[in-house]
Amino acid sequence: MSSSILSLEEQQDQDEEDLYWTSVCLIGIATIGKGSDWEEFRDLVREGIPVMYRNKIWQEVSGALDMRQPGYYKELLSRQKLETCQWWSDIEMDLHRTFPTNVLFSPGGQGIEKLKNVLLAYKDYFTQQLLSPQADQRVLRELVQEIMPRLAAHFQEMHVDLTAVTFSWFLTLFTDSLPVETLLRVWDVFFVEGMLVVFKVALAILWMNEKEIIKCRNGAAVYCYMKQMTLSMHQADKLLKVAFVTLKSYIHPDKIEAKRQRHHRSVRQELLQEQQQRQQQKLLRMKTYTPASPP
Template sequence: MDKKWNGTHSYHQPQLRVNVPSTAKERVSSVDPYGFKRSDDFDYESYEEFMSEYLVVLTRRSIKWSKLLHGKSQVERNVKVKRYIRKGVPNEHRASIWMAVSGSQEQMEKNPGYYQSLLQAQHDPKLMEAIHTDLHRTFPDNVQFRKTADPCLQKVLYNVLLAYGHHNKDVGYCQGMNFIAGYLIIITKDEEKSFWLMEALLGRILPDYYTLAMLGLKTDQEVLGELVKAKVPTVWRAMVEHNVMWTLVVSRWFICLFIDILPVETVLRIWDCLFYEGSKILFRVALTLIRHNQAYILQAQNLPDICDRFKQITKGAFVEDCHTFMEKIFKEPGSLSMATIIKIRGACRARIMVEES
């Protein structure tokens, strides 16, 4: 498979086929199962070649998950479930598994009617305006978010963001949240579940990422720098030599949780683990991208060149093969405990607060 397909939203589960046309382009829909329109340079032949292999994996995982769940949506947190999640959650179970392992299902059941009460409350005009401004910018390449779609997911997206803005007044709304909410809506197909998953991500898994000061986001960018210094020191030295701040090259990775950075199927596999294992998954992904491509990054001659190479390493065959990529993120970075991350976070956070005081 030398030539791979291009585009941010790359390969997904295949569409149902009614006939058997002669070319791959005729066999595969121009819109993927998540509603994203495939790019003009999408490589249909390579997509089919990959899917012929990946379908076997998807089928095997689906059978194993069905046996594990026995028709239930709840799962216990244990070694087996963790292993299953790392190997991928089938789409038919994804929403319920995310809800269960993140604690969102429990929160929703403890607070019946809370989501609707947020929508029925008096709304902040500034919050409403900020959300409205971003609606048309959210996934313009997704047919489900177009105004002509029936139903149009823009209205659902507006409701989820508005409710969350009133629920978490420290955050309100900021750019990037629309893409996260949009992904959640595509997968859950449910407003209230999307809201509670947002609450898990922004309130518990990634605190202070989206507050006005964005202290959590700034801290984690610096944490990544410290991890690169320890695990990929040649790249760290190159960053220092060319005076490249980490925020220049990885801020979008963190704030968008790799949406529009990596192919959608790869992002969903990352999110499977993010909801179960927490924020350390973001570091595993970032370290794998950097470590795997260190020779390419080290060829950079200056700051703009490094920035461009960080964009290029999120494309191509390595990230498009989501199953192999996910195996790599648990091998390539080596040991990475939450205790280590918390310790480095404390030091980085203190340093940032001194610098900004």
């Protein structure tokens, strides 16, 4: 009897949740506001957006619906020529590290060609300097030092550069590291809550694997373990609970944003100095260059 009642209650909860998502898609997210209604929406997103609503919700919360211009993508793509694309080597690398375990993105898969077109159309967004990812890696290292000092000390003792593993997490939004079902759950929250989610998930991954990482007794073992540890993270609920509940008291959005701004300024200044040094070296070589005498 109790199990029947429980199943009826669960079904009622599911029906109410389905009704909620249906209403959200019909009336639009912009009408939710920023009070308790928004918190309810955010909490439901953290539990996972139903597949049938994901496309609509992602487009709306990301602003894609408002920015859509019919025909613009085809126009961009028609302008591009693969043979003259200076970023082709970067694009090619992205093609083969996106969803590496997904059959659609395996060599010859349908996804490869579609992704190539998207990256080619928007190639102007590529930059060799990657200022933001560089700055964010410095922020992440600071956070690991503050939240997981034993792990940070172990990295230092083993001469492990955390960025060698986590840079791609930020650059690809975990595309090449998390199982697809977990990845989509992370993206659900990312589209709603923004870049802070990437820091929270990255820290959650490290938190959940801290003990095993510390067991590694040399740098090679650490790198080997960390390259593989995310591939088996199929329990999205567990990962997101650590990110948003367990680590909640450690992660302060305002402080992270302040760190990001500080490191952005530092990286920008360093890149500017490097550029100036290269220009000075180039001028010096030109001044000291002596053309060969004719025979």
